[in-house]
Amino acid sequence: MNDQAQAGITGEEDDSAVDPRSASHSLDRHLHAQMARFTRGLAPAALMLAWADWAMHLATSPEKQGQLVSKAFNKAMRLQRFLLSCARNEGCGESCIAPLPQDRRFNGEAWKEWPWNFWSQAFLLNQQWWHVATTGVHGVSAENERQISFLTRQLLDMWAPTNFPWSNPEVLAATRAENGMNLVRGLMNLVEDIQRNAEGRPPVGTEAFQPGRDVAVTPGKVVFRNRLIELIQYSPTTGTVRPEPVLIVPAWIMKYYILDLSPQNSLIRWLVSQGYTVFAICWLNPETVDRDLGLEDYRELGIMAALDTIGAITPEKVHATGYCLGGTLLSIAAAAMARDGDDRLASLTLIAAQTDFTEAGEIRLFITESQVAFLEDLMAERGYLEAREMAGAFQLLRSNDLLWSRVVRDYLLGKRAPMTDMMAWNADATRMPARMHSEYLRHLFLDNDLAEGRLIAAGRPVAIPDIVAPVFAVGTETDHVAPWKSVYKLTLDADAEVTFLLTNGGHNTGIVSEPGRANRHYRMATHHVGEPWLDPDTWIEATPVHEGSWWPAWEQWLARHSSPPGPPPRMGMPRTKPICDAPGTYILTR
Template sequence: MSEATLAPFTRGVSPAALMLASFDWLLHLAVAPGKRMELVDKAARKNARFLSHVAATALGQDAPPCIEPLPGDHRFRAQAWGSPPWSLWSQGFLLTQQWWHNVTREVPGVSPHHEEVVSFVARQLLDIVSPSNNPALNPEVLERTRDSGGANFLTGFSNWLEDASRLATGRPPVGSDAFVPGREVAVTPGKVVFRNHLIELLQYAPTTETVRAEPVLIVPAWIMKYYILDLSPHNSLIRYLVEHGHTVFCVSWRNPGAEDRDLTLDDYRRLGVMAALDAIDAIVPDRKVHAAGYCLGGTLLAATAAAMATRGDDRLASLTLLAAQTDFTEPGELALFIDHSELHFLDSMMWNRGYLSTDQMAGAFQLLRSNDLVWSRLVREYLMGERAAMTDLMAWNADATRMPYKMHSEYLRRLYIDNELASGRFMVEGRPAVIQNIRAPMFVVGTEADHVAPWRSVFKIHYLADTDVTFALASGGHNAGIVSEPGHRNRHYRLATKHANEMCVSPEEWAAALEPTAGSWWTAWERWLTRHSSETRVKPPGFGGAGARRRMDDAPGTYVLQR
């Protein structure tokens, strides 16, 4: 109760976890004179570089920058930042940022996890005081203020008031009401052909006279609404598959409340994936299924497929994992928020509420990319007075879901911390679900800029699977890299198949050996699905199968509309 009471004031971050990391770092830094001497030397050299730059600038010389921003840091890309005095603020800040990176890294004896936490916290604190966030030090803000006579601050204050009001009343962000499921997004025609307490199963209407015999089942993550894979008609993966002659089914997860606190990870397997497969089997009997899982849905699908293989259940024609991890030894920056202390703190929060709230999850994801998702937005909307146009992907991102207490606790402990699935210790109904037992061919997608499921972590399926694995590395991040429709500008992917009897290579070797292919990985996946399907095409099945008589709700169903 005490930790649940404290949680709102710390935004769900365990104070004990931060203290342990800080103490580990400070103690080892205090007993490392060599590291401290190195930091003094680095500080002196950085000061010398900065003073040399200042002197050259004062003399009117064309002084090149003494440090460049890191890739992906766009705070100082405007031309005005390249001339004094603005260049001095940005150069001084970037040198300070680099020095603090040295301070928090490679301190002898500090545990890798604590090092990551301390470095992350230092970066967040430095971002707060970046000159780009200060209206008096940001030349872009000052230029806008001059041109508008200060109207940008009035508009920005109005934007802030509107955002604060919406946040306080639980309303979605400005502009998201232009992307309502079933109206502007999630509009691919279909029916709800099965429903239980946890899922609605959507079956989509065919657009071709004949279809591939094997249907496609899509299992999205339960941390998100399913319609990221059915956004606007032009970038809907589900519509793309339907138009290419596939019968598509998709799981739509319930948005759980406090009454669902005791739902377990096995409930999601049993009432989710297995129930969907049973329903499809009733609609199209004796046909194998191409199963595809996205993010957490892919992890659950991999565990389910492994459990099915252990029991001789061969209903899967293939297995596709989209930005989904199966080995959590290197899970990326989200691991900063996951250790035993933090998990105990989260357990206390969820015990009190019965679920993990949407704002807690959104806050964690935003911190991972605070420059892009927090500070640049605040500067643009509140200091410059500009509203970014809402997009379907942004509106979907704001339409978050909750996660039940027991299930999420099990997921973090068993998969993130104990890594049971990769080590063959993930038990399903008393027997281990072993990925090596899966014989269905796999198509696995990683994305180059993924902060949630880093592609090198996703790549580790090669080391676990004993079947043919076709791996695609797509441009973009965790969401935009998956929603990468044909015709999208500046998209590319790398693709290769490792057969079961071939040697494994490292992710770096794999990427270096392949040239990028321009275009969308969707086309490669659809061709792969076709190759692993029966040659004979069949008539599309009716909604709910032959003889279905009950009334069916239209897609997108009711669960996706739950708040």
């Protein structure tokens, strides 16, 4: 009996004949894409699987259940003792639980008075109980435990007493003082924000920070352009410059002018003033037609094309500098260059950039197989991922600071926080091509191919240990995108001399740290080839703190790896006029 007849008898079909682009597959993809738009890119299946894993293991863990009952009883007793203390002290009893250090919601004096202190204490005790309930359940996978704990925390934060006018004493005081006008202004703010979001317009106040007029104003020229990048060369401001130029590679998920904000806090302007020739890549903001641009395209059309252009302007080696995922891409390019005997790099600086993603922080909560497949279906329809969908994930990581505090301030107190250059830049995000986004999520986050020597560049695998140029790596203490301990792992993986610097601040605020800015400090130490490795906790204890900005320390390191100053190079390539003035045209696309 032939295979076709056998299939007819059994009712089975040949799965190998199913085209993944068939109507049924397209229907699945379309359904997932519509769901993703409603859920802001979060995969319901991933959350349901995490909940099922936790719930089933908890249901078969009587000892854990008993522990939770005991803790609930103890917390009820603590709250009761707090109430008695409040009664004896006329409403201002001694707290029975303190917020976490990063939780500033209940810092106001009003929260220390009755009955608001009761609401805050009850909320914090409840939050602590749920943390115990969602962690330490035997048998639950670490990934699912992180997801269910995170989801529970988000739900609790949504119902915090600070978020409602009747349970927030600061909102009630403002309402009484203003006869409710704060709520009127808040409603107007809400309507305006909804309208702007529906029209795809940026937040209120961003109009005061236009690239090329208010920010990104360091003088320079666009000296090269292809379908993916514009390369900017900045005009010298000193009579002599270091021969080795600096190439800045930003992440493709952000616009480069985070390093060229206002003149007073522009890293690029400051670096030029220190006697360096600076080049910066500005990535294209992709459209549907760019859906098939991948990691290799970004390496070849981005970094390698920029290095070729710089080589036509000056024959000197280059101080290559990458920020965030731009640093990750730069490390791929540097490893491929070292493998192939290309010695055009004088040094490598990686700013808040990871090369090993095993400890990539809470952002991994949104990067599971289910989640990535969900996003791929969303991107397949339009060819790219919207910036606001990625921004939504980052907002959830710091929902108290970036989401709920704004709800209270803008909509309940009726106050608009003054727009800053960094806030305006943060609202000016870029899209990501479907292929690029899928490849970096899978190859870097899910499979960790770069750290494990499987990532392919120019047809062959690359390895971080191949890099021989001296490396300067920067981490920030409170980085929730690239945790500093993850960035620090480069000192373990690289075979080159690695100087690691840890500065205070977050992913962006720690990097934009101009000299003279108050409350800045850093630690710095160099790991030489052959020296014993220090784990992160030992390193931070053994490394002294220096007050001030980290920028001068980096410049001094660059100077040690540079030649004596000489005349500035020409502006642009030989026999070719610069294309236009900085900041170019790609930066202006939304």
